[in-house]
Amino acid sequence: DIVMTQSPDSLAASLGERATIDCKSSQSILYNSNNKNYLAWYQQKPGQPPKLLIYWASTRESGVPNRFTGSGSGTDFTLTISSLQAEDVAVYYCQQYYRPPHTFGQGTKLEIK
């Protein structure tokens, strides 16, 4: 199985500050035939199901604020929140959908400093 490892496990940043979460896969999740990285990012707030933020590593889901940006390729990926808002407090997960089982990272808890 592909192992997804996120860092850090938790993060505290000030309002308006940039927040960065990294995700590393145990093998490449770049499919050469279409040059797409099979990686998604989700946001989960307490008591709610996860919400898709980013897919194909960098494509923002409809309605997601443009302060959320996904980047990276191959095995190393990053979710950046450019200017942290109070409503961004949540746990963030990366997921590979390159090969089943479509494993998730362990999650990164983002709080306001």
Next chain:
Amino acid sequence: EVQLVESGGGLVKRGGSLRLSCAASGFTFTNAWMTWVRQAPGKGLEWVGRIKSQNDGETRDYGAAVKGRFTVSRDDSENTLYLHMNSLKTEDTAVYYCATGVYRGDVRPTGLPPPKYLQHWGQGTLVIVSS
């Protein structure tokens, strides 16, 4: 509007069985690949299993922790996804979500599989396995 509503959760003894359901609406269920994801209390997300559409062979894939004990099935006539759980263990205690991806306008481009990323999620149903 896409809606996914899980049901069937509850309290069950270790070694027992349970069947979860997920009622789907707002999209062409017969074309969708459907996924179960679970979340143990206070823990992260765990991919449980997925079933492809009938046109794509209804292939099933499972996570290592549930392989051989859980079965994903679907009833396209009822727009319902199922998770049959056998030989339950205390570590199966979790909220179980069904989820799927749907192309914009619910139109699948020729030659492409449905989205594998999970755009739409239900609210989940809680399963508690007691010892």
